[in-house]
Amino acid sequence: MTTSPYSEHKLAVTHRGDLIERQFRCLCEASAILARAKSIEETLHEVLKTLHHDGRLLHGVVNLYDPENSLLQVGAIYMDHEGVKTPKVVYRSGEGIVGRVLEQNQPIVLGRISSEPRFLDRLETYDLTLPFIGVPVRDLEGKAIGVLAAQPDVPADDYLPERMEFLRAVAALFSQTVRMLVNVEEGRDIARERDALRREVRGKYGFDNMVVGHSEGMRQVFDQVRRVAKWDSTVLVLGESGTGKELIANAIHYNSPRAHNRFVCLNCASLPENLLESELFGHEKGAFTNAVKQRKGRFEQADGGTLFLDEIGEISPLFQAKLLRVLQEGELERVGGSQTIKVNVRIVAATNRNLETEVEKGKFREDLYYRLNVMAIRLPPLRQRLVDVPELADFLLTKIAGQQCRSLRLTDNAVRMLMSHDWPGNVRELENTIERASVMSEDGVIDSDLIVLPGHQLRTAPPASSVSIAKETVSVSDFSDRNFSDTDVDERERLIAALEQAGWVQAKAARLLGMTPRQIAYRIQTMKINVRKL
Incomplete structure (x- = not known):
């Protein structure tokens, strides 16, 4: 039986209509999957599964471009059996057919894979007797950011152009979804990184890591920091240079309810007064030469958090008056501006100066001193x-x-x-x-x-032979009635009292005082305590 040309054309139209209807249903399903997208790989896998079963496009693969490493790598793949992991296959731009699709940013259709020598078949999943279609996945500017590829389930026919256009439509859907999902996952990565950094910072400035030293002065400091951290009171940290005032300020912030907001620092001695005002309060565009745009100051940057003002004793009396208003009212105006801005900032200030003496000399405002000196923490020198x-x-x-x-x-x-x-x-x-x-x-x-100690004189301890035996000999009657847990007692006397109670067993005395045997041994040596032999 022969078929007329008309009959052949009518049969072709019927088949084309079936193809378009099947592709339309497949496109609707793919859109629904992308609409409820969660993770990139899971979403891409589900769409490729739909293409395989409903669109009759087999072995679907989505390759995503990694600009950091200049590589095209498999982001998702679907095969008609379970347990297949995404293979670690990569292509360079222009390498193989997939690399050429990315490089040329144009679709490539092969009527038969085996007829194309540049086809690399690194996935080793394709039927080399069937066609192959690869189309670019583009961003908003039309740049190729990936490649969608699949294999029709029938030998080359007149419908390859329609199948290619269908894959281009799916790639267009992929484009927006992939960008959105990448942004979401990058946001999650940023959030995880932020949380990890917060844990790291809190661990770094946590009390367990900060409490180094068992001297009476430092124990009082640690106790004050613990108490003041949970409140919003202004703190004034006093101490010589190098005693760790900024470390105390960090510990206060990262152990307070404001820890999730910013900790902003400013060394008041590092800037001249005209720049200090702009740095703290900010400025409006055109407020002065080179003020080409509006800028928020440190107070606004620390809104909701903590502002650490180091070397507060170095600011001039004129600027002290401006600072006092912000501390009292919680309001400021940017340099060159007239709008009043309210801020909610906790202040931790620090200085190595004696501010009481500075007040008496008229170099530091008394009202500002009392505003800062709500809670004073004094760090003892080493x-x-x-x-x-x-x-x-x-x-x-x-x-x-x-x-x-x-x-x-x-x-x-x-x-x-x-x-x-x-x-x-x-x-x-x-x-x-x-x-x-x-x-x-x-x-x-x-x-x-x-150990080199340049420029400083060593404290030479007297030799043990020169120490009076009468002075160093400890009498049981002198310290047996002392309470080693009494913080008002001198540290040397507390140590001796603990040793007496422990029968001069250093390890036991260390446990009584909450120290290590090594700490006890060093204290005995530095305090020149003559250990009794029982």
Whole structure:
């Protein structure tokens, strides 16, 4: 039986209508899947599954371009059996047929895969006797950001152009969804990174890591920080340079209800007065030369959080009056502006000056001093808490060892040498000294010969033979009635009282005082306590 040309044309139209109807249903299903999209890979996989079963386009693959590494990698693939993981297959731009689609940013249709020598078949899933279609996935500017590829389930026929146009329509749907999903997942990554950084910062400035030292002065400081952190009271941190005032300010902020908002710092001594006003209050466009746009100041940046004003004692009396208004009213005006801006900022200020003396001399406003001095925390200099030097040295050495990615150790002689110094530069000088010694150490062991204390006089402790036996001998009757837990008692007397109660067993005395045996041993040595032999 022969078929007339008319009959053949009518049969072709009927088949074309079936194809268009099937593609329309498939496109509707793909749109529904993309509308409820969650993760990129899961969504792409579901659409490729629909193309396979409803659109009769097999082995669908979505390749996404990674601009950072200049590679095209498989983002999702569908095969008609379970348990197939996305293969780690990549292409460079222009490599193979998929790479050429990306490079040329145009569809490529192969009537038969085996007839194209440039087809790489790295996935090893295609029927080489069937056609292949690859179309670009484009961004809003029309640039190729990926490739959608699939294989029709019948040999080359007159409908390959229709199948290619259908895949282009699906790729257009992919384009917007992929961009949206990438942005969502990047947002999740940013949120996870933010949360991880918050945990890291809170761990860094947490009380467990901050409490280094068991001297009475530092224990009082830690107790004050714990108490004040949970309230919004203004805090004034007093202490010599290098005692860790900024560390205390960080600990207050990151252990407060404001921890999820910004911690903003400004060293008031680092800027001249005209720039300090703009830096703190901000400025409007055109307020002065080079003010080419509006800029928020530190107060606005710290809104809802904490503003740390270091070296507050260095600002001039004129600027003190401007600062006082913001602290009292919580209102400011940008330089060159007239709009009143309200801010909710917690203030932590710090200085190494004696502000009471500055007030008496007329160099610091009395009303500003009282506004700042709501809760004062005074950090003792290191020379007044030499008993903390071994623990501080261990803490700093661990930090430096982490930076140098190796193990470091201080010998007992090195620790004794560190404890014999006055430390006018306080903890900062101690850290610099230890870091310098660690750099000079080849094997990670730091002995006294590597401890260099330039420019400062060493405190030479008298030799043990010169110490009066009568002075150092401890009488049971002198301290047996002392309470080692009484904080009003001198630290040396508390230590001796604990030793008496522990029968002069240092490990037991350490447990009574909440210390380590090494800390007890160093305190006995530095306080020149003659240990009784029982």
